[in-house]
Amino acid sequence: MSYTEATVQLLSPQGSLLENDTTAPYLPYLAALDEQRLRDFHRQMVVIRRFDIEAGNLQRQGQLALWIPSLGQEAAQVGSGYAARPQDHIFPAYREHVVGRIRGLDPMRIIEMLRGLSHGGWVPEETGNFHLYTLVIGSQALHATGYAMGIGLDGGSGSGDPEKDAAVLVYFGDGATSQGDVNEAYVFAASYRTPQVFFLQNNHWAISVPVERQSRTPLYLRAAGFGIPSVQIDGNDVLASYAVTRAGLDAARAGQGPCFIEALTYRMGAHTSSDDPTKYREDDDVAFWSERDPIARFEAYLRSLGAGDDFFQEVAAEAEDLAADVRTRTLALGTLPDDAIFQHVYTEPHPRIEEQAAWLAAYEAGFEGGEA
Template structure:
């Protein structure tokens, strides 16, 4: 499954603006994006890809238990991530590394999570309402829907004050779209007109299952079946991702109910570091999507606007600095104290946890005595 006639694309694979009836309403908004914002789009995509590659290398060297790459999906994530306002809540799956970074998350929290050093990774209240990664496929769509329904009930949306109105942005993949949780989330969102935007990153593979086997029709049509206005965009086009997500979040904040975006992109690497994609993907497909690389496309666009070598060299240097910093900090990580496992199981102190903590301490002390 690739681009269709319904796919909204503002920036062609060759890096030029697409001008037609479908893009006409968006082109003035493209022109209104500041040069600083455009540079940030590119910077975030380049830096996170370098981080991603470094993290994959660290996993291969035994520093991480697992790594979940996002190479190839940077435009879908950067554009949509920047479209959200500070008051919005974001529910990721487990591959949205750059969205977290945009919201203020230190990438080391992801490293620590996948090294097995933390329960959940971070506090959403301290990371721009960027909620925790969810490895139970599709379940975050229900969490996001519950948050959106709660926001409606407590009056934090559609108040007529755009600077404070809030919405929810929920990410999931093409594989998750076949899960019952996602269908239930759309049922409740549509029924209660919850202020949520479902952002489906269709990277074409649910581990080794191709998207064609999951759906006979484009996935964005699943949203329409629940009465949710839905659109399909070129997910390797950061401009389309940014403007379409911003437009749909504005509608959700204004009380117009849920929205559904399918971003056509491609997972250039493995599903996770435990996967071997050469067993189920052919080189022709890889070549097709490599020619539509979101970073190369956007660099061409920026150079045509006048950005020179100095800017791109600066970004490349920043990416290398982050990679080196992450490597150094990862290698210096120690093991957490054994009793950390009992912390935060309950929101308040709990006698069962204290009992288990005491048992663990006594057991460890007995081992020390046996060694002596």
């Protein structure tokens, strides 16, 4: 599946701005972007791709239990991530690494989580309301919808004050649309007119199952069937991702209810480091989407605006610096103490937990000196 007649695209694959009847409603959002923010889009995409590659290498070298790449999906994530306001809440799936970075998350928290060193990864209140990764496919859609219901019922949206009104942005993939949780979330969101945006990153693969086998119609039409306004965008176009998400979040904060965005993109890497995509993907599909690389497209656009080699070299150097820093910090990570598994099970001390901790300590002590 590639683009359809309904696909909103603001940048051509060659990096030129498109101005027509389809793009007209979104062009004002682009007019409000200054040069610095446009450059931030590019910087974040390049830096996170380098981080992504480095993390994958670390996993292959035994430093991580698992890695979940986002290669090829940078534009969908960066554009939508910058569309959110500070008071908004973001519920990711598990590969929205750059959205977390935009919200202030240290990428090492992701490394630590996938190394098995943390219970969940981070505290959302300390990371710009960027909530925890959710490995149970699609369940974050219900978490987000429940949170959005709370915002609406508490009067946290629709007041007319853009500095206070809040909305929720939830990410999921095409595979998750086949889960009951996601469809149940549509029901509650439509019924309660929740202030939220459903952001589907259709990367065309639910592990090894192609999207064509999951749905005979474009996925954005599914949400429309629940009564949720839906838009399909070119997910490799960072400007379309930003403008359409910004429009949806603005409407949600204003009390106009939820909307749904299907971002057509492609998972250039494996589903996770446990997957081998060469077993099920066609080379022609990979070549098609490689020619629509989100970073190369946006670089062409920035160059047309006057950005020169110095800027792109600076960004490349920043990306290398981050990769080197992540490698150094990862190799310096130790392991958790054995009693860490007993922490945070209950809010107060619990005799059963204390008994189990004592048993483990005695068991481990039996191996000291090679006696056991």
